[in-house]
Amino acid sequence: MKINRRTKIYFLLGLVVGLNSTLFYAQYPYSNSGQKGDDFKLIGESSPGLITYTSKGIKLVDGQHQFVGIYLDQLSFTTEKGFILEFEFGLDQGRLEGNKYGDGISVVLFDANEMHPQTGDKGGALGYAHTQRKNGNHTAGFSKGMFGLGLDLYGSYKRTMNYNDEVRNGVGNARENDGNFVVLRGPHNPNNLYEGYPVLFAVNTVQNLNYYLNIDNGKFISTQSGVVGKRFSIRSGREVANPGEEGYRKIRVAFIPGFDEASRKQGFFISVNIVNGSYDSSIVRNFFVPKTGIIKYGEQLANETFPDRRLNIAMPASMKLGFTGGTGAASIRAHIRNIVLVLPFSPVVQDISIPNVIRTRPFVCEPLYSAFGYDTNVFKLFDPPSPSTVFLDFASFRFKILDEATKTYVVNSDPHQLVVPNVGTYSYNVNNGEVTFSPVPNFQGDSHTFYYDIKNKKPAEGVDISTEEYRSTTASVTLSFTDDIPLYRNPPLIVNKGVKKIRED
Structure with missing residues (x-):
């Protein structure tokens, strides 16, 4: 099947993206670039x-x-x-x-x-x-x-x-x-x-x-079905490829705790999917x-x-x-x-790239359009939790920056405003999730990337999945600038930065 970020199956097959890490016992999320x-x-x-x-x-x-x-x-x-x-x-x-x-x-x-x-x-x-x-x-x-x-x-x-x-x-x-x-x-x-x-x-x-x-x-x-989606060779023939490119491969393995009605036992439902090129195959x-x-x-x-x-x-x-x-x-x-x-049922965030941003004007984007959260971590095989943007805690949004010395992401001193010298200011609106970019005078950059993470809202009942261990991975938003006013604006293109990922402590 062609990748569709809004389907329930997209989570149940183990979708997670982004970057975070820590080496302390039992702390989530974790990431390592290798x-x-x-x-x-x-x-x-x-x-x-x-x-x-x-x-x-x-x-x-x-x-x-x-x-x-x-x-x-x-x-x-x-x-x-x-x-x-x-x-x-x-x-x-x-x-x-x-x-x-x-x-x-x-x-x-x-x-x-x-x-x-x-x-x-x-x-x-x-x-x-x-x-x-x-x-x-x-x-x-x-x-x-x-x-x-x-x-x-x-x-x-x-x-x-x-x-x-x-x-x-x-x-x-x-x-x-x-x-x-x-x-x-x-x-x-x-x-x-x-x-x-x-x-x-x-x-x-x-x-x-x-x-x-x-x-x-x-x-x-x-008798059970096998691959659902586009079939592919495991060997892609590419040493390195970016998401969406032919030869890109990413595997996801989900161990979801739950109760099996057939055996009447507690255990784990295991799902595996592989992203191949621009397809997400179960x-x-x-x-x-x-x-x-x-x-x-x-x-x-x-x-x-x-x-x-x-x-x-x-x-x-x-x-x-x-x-x-x-x-x-x-x-x-x-x-x-x-x-x-x-952890399962952490918010899902994705890296996105936005083309044709006029470099001389303020620009408003919605990075959370590609993200969603959950209101429960109780998994039922025939009634799984439904993902939705409404379950995201907009106030928990945090700007993050890349520390070049340590090659790690750190939380910005002001989680809702990011000032980048010689580039401009990013301001986050906690009410609607919008980010406004205001360039510095005479800005001439070709592109710039900011980073963020976010949490679920606290559910009305059940396990609290709004805690830090359920915080999302870190997502990137890249603005690509132009001097020209395009006749139309392309929709944001979902991307993943591939080997440029870095570990996060």
Whole structure:
């Protein structure tokens, strides 16, 4: 589907944009541009210096037979209220084996009590899953791993493997030669380091191939729908692309707490969507995982048996976030950037660009036209909360500025008026959400950007989602100036600044 900011589905698939960050425990929102390695800790890499941090983000892999693992060691986030995670990725270059690149990358969520995490196996295990071997030592999966969401280019992360040097559970009837899957593997087995990590779902982004684990009986079903929207290849062929451009990719993963009527259990509804170019494509919608309970699945063993297993799941109170990747004979170059973590039902704000602003005249804009808030965080599958601008607390609007020395956003001394030397003054109206720009005399600039964030109104009842932890991410508004009076004025164009994002403390 073409991106539509006003639909309910747009939130339920995990939409969040913008920038904010903090490294304190359980504080939201959080963001990291990936341009510096200060907050990341290395778990392992196949060769020294493979992982780099630049203006393009974090480079994970770039050649054959590589593996990597990193995590944010100072970031522990609570799971009680759920969370929404997003990051941009660029996959290009690489070597084909047959007609496929490989293997892929994975975002890993693991128990925050694990102080010294180790990655899973390399190659098709994408650094998250385990591997047994018919001859030689087995390899354990990611330490206390809970979820590993893989961008599986080659297809080995999703499927059952039964070779002398690679034995692993997966989707037994998945077509062997198919790649381009978004795959979620589940928890580790605390009683056996060489089992567990079952495939919960595997959805193809190019073809109509979809596999979902029925956690009650351990069988895979393909009757549920897969991609809704424009189909696409996970590998975009672009190292860096701006939103709306061909080759732009951003993934969003939403864990929304709620009650499942079918199983009569509390848990999390998991949704995944990927922005590809100017399209927002739904990959998975509301796949339910209980907070505590049993996951049934089939385990592939090295002795070629395939027994049924009952895996206990217990969602930890807090988790940490990591990234892994692996390549084999088929390879890829992979960058990730602009990692964002927010609470569900925080206000949604978007970066916008406004063209054809007359540089010599005052100009009034409405940055909140592209934003909306919520009045509850109670999620019901068939009656979700409705987003609306009327739920925004206009008085909580704050101008923010970029501190060039620290490369962070800070709140302006006057939250409702921003004076920019040699540019002009921005004044915010708390009654209607309008911002008036008044240029300095003889202003000659081509463009200027201001930043803001905002909160929800306090609901009349229920959980207070107007607190600071529910504050929105930081959005940008860019005015592009002209001397000419246009015959018509284009509507504001929604954009996202891509790798120019910066962290916020």
